[in-house]
Amino acid sequence: MLRLLTAGESHGRQITTILDGLPSGLRIDREALAQGMARRRVGYGRGPRQGLETDEVQVLSGVRFGHTTGAPVTLVVTNNEAGEWAQTLSAFGDPEAGIPQRISRPRPGHADLAGMFKYDHHDARDVLERASARESVGRVAAGEILRALLAALSVRVYSHVIQIGQAKADLQAVPPEEIAGRAEANDLRCAAGYEEMRREIESAMADGDTVGGVFEVVAEGLPPGLGSSMAPDRRLDAALGFALLSIPAVKGVEIGPALENAGRRGSRVHDEILPRPSGLPRRTGNRAGGLEGGMTNGEALVVRGAMKPLSTLRRPLRSIDLETNLPMEAAFERSDVCAVPAAGVIAEAVVMQVLTDAFLRAFSSDTMKRLEDSVGAYREELNERMRRAGEGGRK
Ligand SMILES: Cc1cc2nc3c(=O)[nH]c(=O)nc-3n(C[C@H](O)[C@H](O)[C@H](O)COP(=O)(O)O)c2cc1C
Structure with missing residues (x-):
């Protein structure tokens, strides 16, 4: 339903994003867009580039007087340093004049070697300029537009870092409603374990090394039934896995505490279903990460x-x-020495893309008004169903 395409080299003039399939009438707030972009640059352990870029988004089509028109939206983020790279990345320059920043020694773990073989390039620059995570600046810009759409449907998406290197956040003592706020308040985007995580980065930095880690994305306010178990490619788990694994350097995806669940008995994993006096049933926990049978189940997606x-x-x-x-x-x-906090922000964007697509599949609408009305009516239908069931039970 939603189509997204990015183009542009890491050090080229700009990253361009085209986002097609948005309903008309979605309000786009320029200030919120700028704030969303700034979150991607946050992160102790990022390289000097983050301080040089402003990541200002130009909206070149599909938005008029602050609202989407229904046309494809074109977003452009220019690179501040593009001038210095003009000769290196010139479209029609003369290679005989010399190619600065040429790379023929592939980095283990990067796209250099496989890409040079695949595309018959002698300069890894031709590969790494697109393999680079700079591309994700376009997806984050698109994500900020989708955040507005999801907010209109009462859905809120946030992320936080739960591990860097060997340091893990102990979230036992953190009330769930405080996680997002705490993560937003520090440069590791974590809700606990800041000092330990920072030490991991400092130690890698001192050794000329790098560290990875784990981030978590949470989406609250989703109605049950987004996605489908009717066909394998409509399972939301699959779409989320694809989306998260499309982020450079993300090599594993977990739905809820999936790895821990795998080692437990079913009776200790599955979230029991309990009646509520009104509204949707209550669950005893959320070890399913908000997904059952390829569909949202009404709990937070994790x-x-x-x-x-x-x-x-x-x-x-x-x-x-x-x-x-x-x-x-x-x-x-x-x-960068560590980019896990930024990866979490990118992950929010790709998760929002999957969720928006799932909403549009279930409630296809040309206008925001109709989309909001349809989702609202569906939520009401479920509440009404439980109310009637309750009346039947009391008889
Ligand atoms: C936010 C972010 C920043 C990144 N920064 C770097 C970096 O500075 N140096 C680097 O070697 N890789 C960086 N990467 C990872 C590479 O882009 C990635 O490892 C490379 O494209 C190879 O792809 P793969 O790791 O998915 O196999 C970054 C990834 C993300 C998500």
Whole structure:
């Protein structure tokens, strides 16, 4: 239902995003868009680039006087340093004039080697400029528009970091309603364990190394029944897995505490269903992460992404020079030491894309008004059903 395409090189003039399939009448707040973009740049352990970019979003189509028109929305984020890279990334420049920043020593863990073979490139630049996570700036911009759409449907999406390196957040003592606020208040975007996590990054930094970690995305306010168990490709779990794994360096996805659940008995995992005097039934927990049978079940959606340590190391690993086949150290260029907090923000964007798509599939609407009315009517229908069931039970 929703189509999203990005284009643009990491150090090129701009990242362009086209988002098609939005209903008309969605209000876009310029200030909220700017604030959303700033969240992606946050993160102790990011490289110097984050301080140089402003990530200002230009809206070039599909929005008029602050509201979507129903046409494809074009979003452009320009790169502040593009001028310095003009010769390196020139569309029609003369390669004989020299190619600065040429890379022939592939970094283990990055896209360099496989991409150079696949596309027959002799300069890894042709590969890494798109493999780079800079592309995600476009998806985050689109995500901020989707956040507005989901908010109109009473859905709220946030993320927080739960592990960096060996340091894990102990969330036992943190009230769930405080998690989002706490994460928003620090540069690791975590609700607990800040000092330990920061030490992991400092220690990797000192060693010329990198660290990965785990983030969690939560979506509250979803009605039951988004997604479907009727066909494998309509299962929401599958769409979320695809979306999260499309983020560079994310190598594992968990729905709720899936890995822990795998080692427990069913009686200790499944969230029992209890009646409520009014409204939807109550669950005894949310170990399902809000998904049952490929559908939202009315509880908060909780998905996690495991990010590997980044592959550009200041103390490079062994590699070869593809021009000579001689052993060499892998290439190094300005890089992050840890990008897990930013990955969480990107993950919010891709999760919002999946959720918006699921809403539009279930309640296809050309206008926001009709979409809001349909979702509202569905929520009311479920409440009414439980009310009638309750009356039957009391008889
Ligand atoms: C927010 C973010 C920032 C990243 N920054 C870097 C970086 O500075 N250096 C690096 O080597 N990889 C970085 N990566 C990861 C690479 O883009 C990724 O490892 C590479 O494209 C290879 O893809 P793969 O790890 O998914 O196999 C970053 C990823 C994300 C999500």
